[in-house]
Amino acid sequence: MSPITLGAVAANFGRDLDRSLAKVIGIMEAARRDGVDLLVFPDAALGGYIGDLVDPDTTELPPALDPHGPEIAAVIAAAGPMTVCVGYAEAADAYRYNSAICVTGDGILGTHRKVHQPIGESLAYAAGDAFRAFDTPVGRLGMLIDYDKTFPESARTLALDGAVTIAALSAWPASVTDRASRLPADRQSRLFDLYDAARAAENQVVVVSANHTGVMGSLRFLGQAKIVGPGGEVLATTRSKGGLASVAMDIDAEIARARRTLSHLTERRSATYDLERGPTVTS
Structure with missing residues (x-):
C-alpha cells in the first residue's frame, strides 16, 4: 500500500443534530481538501453523547438514527473517495445502540x-455483541467505541480478524469521581x-483515536485525538485542544517493520491462556 493520510478529530458535538451534521460535513470537506484518506470522528458525533454516566437522563438522549436514513446518507455523499468513521x-427495532459506522462515497463499509x-x-443504550474487521480502500479496519478499548480482547479480536x-x-x-483541576493531570487523561x-x-x-472536547451535561471531555504507530509511538496528537491529528504513512510497511523480529499475533501461545477454559494448574 502506498502512503495514505490518516486523520483523527477532536471537537465538540452537541445535541442539535442539524448543527452537528453540518459540522461533521464541514470537517470532512476540509479534510478532503487536505488529502486525508481515513478520517475518524468521535463517538456520538451526530447528536452528541449522554450528559451523565452515573444517572443519564433518559428523557434527554441523543437522537436515534436509522443507518440507512438521511443523516448517514449525507455523510456518505460528502465522503467521496475518503473513508470516514463516525x-x-x-435505532434498531425497539433498541438504541451506541454505534459507529464507516463509509465512503460508495456506501457503508462496516x-x-x-x-x-x-x-x-x-440505562441509555443496549450493548453490542461482536468485534469484526472489514475491508476498506485504506486497508482492513476495525472499530472500537469508548470503553471497548479498555479491554485488550477487543482490539486483539480485531487484529486477529486481519485489521x-x-x-x-x-x-x-x-x-467523574476525582476530577483534576487541569485536564492533562486527570487520571482518565x-x-x-x-x-x-x-x-x-x-x-x-x-x-x-478520536475524542470529544468541551462539555456535555456533567461530563468534561478530554480531547487528545491521536495517531499511534504499531510500536505504540504517538505520531500526531491534538493534546487537550480541538483540531485534527494527522499523519501520512505506509501502513503495511510500518506494520511489517514492527513485526519483522517479534510478531505478537503469530507468536501467541493461546492454549496456555484460554480464558474460557480457565488457568492450567500443574503439580
Whole structure:
C-alpha cells in the first residue's frame, strides 16, 4: 500500500443534530481538501453523547438514527473517495445502540455497536455483541467505541480478524469521581493515552483515536485525538485542544517493520491462556 493520510478529530458535538451534521460535513470537506484518506470522528458525533454516566437522563438522549436514513446518507455523499468513521446513536427495532459506522462515497463499509458499557450507560443504550474487521480502500479496519478499548480482547479480536488499523471513536471524559483541576493531570487523561498506545503496541497495528472536547451535561471531555504507530509511538496528537491529528504513512510497511523480529499475533501461545477454559494448574 502506498502512503495514505490518516486523520483523527477532536471537537465538540452537541445535541442539535442539524448543527452537528453540518459540522461533521464541514470537517470532512476540509479534510478532503487536505488529502486525508481515513478520517475518524468521535463517538456520538451526530447528536452528541449522554450528559451523565452515573444517572443519564433518559428523557434527554441523543437522537436515534436509522443507518440507512438521511443523516448517514449525507455523510456518505460528502465522503467521496475518503473513508470516514463516525459515531451516532443507532435505532434498531425497539433498541438504541451506541454505534459507529464507516463509509465512503460508495456506501457503508462496516458498522460496530459498543460492547462494553461503563457505569450507567446501559440505562441509555443496549450493548453490542461482536468485534469484526472489514475491508476498506485504506486497508482492513476495525472499530472500537469508548470503553471497548479498555479491554485488550477487543482490539486483539480485531487484529486477529486481519485489521491493520483500529479506529477508536470516543466520548471520553475526565474522571467523574476525582476530577483534576487541569485536564492533562486527570487520571482518565493518562488512561486514555495509555490504552491507545497499549492497544497499538500489543497488536502491532495503527490506532486512529478520536475524542470529544468541551462539555456535555456533567461530563468534561478530554480531547487528545491521536495517531499511534504499531510500536505504540504517538505520531500526531491534538493534546487537550480541538483540531485534527494527522499523519501520512505506509501502513503495511510500518506494520511489517514492527513485526519483522517479534510478531505478537503469530507468536501467541493461546492454549496456555484460554480464558474460557480457565488457568492450567500443574503439580
